[in-house]
Amino acid sequence: DAGVIQSPRHEVTEMGQEVTLRCKPISGHDYLFWYRQTMMRGLELLIYFNNNVPIDDSGMPEDRFSAKMPNASFSTLKIQPSEPRDSAVYFCASSLGSYLQHFGDGTRLSIL
């Protein structure tokens, strides 16, 4: 079975540009989570969805970040405009029920 699929795997862009990260959860999973991981701050939950509805976005750092889940098989995390401090690894995870989360490979984002 396919796991959580994220794209792109790597993204390098200049500050001020719009960045869009994509995630396809495991089929049948009803929860989707977006995380950011850095050496300084560890793994941070940004936002999560249940049945495509955003439940808690309190972890989204600021208005430059937005996330959508238009259907059960696709979600995006957008940063506009991007800044160097947004450089991190962004993980998407999905779960059936809210317990056992399966992570994607992550997107390594570098903002120059």
Add this chain to the structure above:
Amino acid sequence: RKEVEQDPGPFNVPEGATVAFNCTYSNSASQSFFWYRQDCRKEPKLLMSVYSSGNEDGRFTAQLNRASQYISLLIRDSKLSDSATYLCVVPNTNAGKSTFGDGTTLTVKP
């Protein structure tokens, strides 16, 4: 106090050693717990689930102490391939999300 706290580490041990990590949690209503493993520059992956007093899988043993609100992970006969960061995870069923600890880094040396 953080919801989930782990031994800060790092732990550096020789091959064959036994090593244990602890994790404390603040939500006394939590019923299940997980240990995830994360290799360098990779995604976290489930290592073990802990639903009652404990769980054992080969060289790995996870134990739960509800009275003291901590979980432990014991690794026996450490292998070089055990080198990784181990994350303690506590689901919050009311909130629909899980809290991840900051992780404990283990390095097993020859």
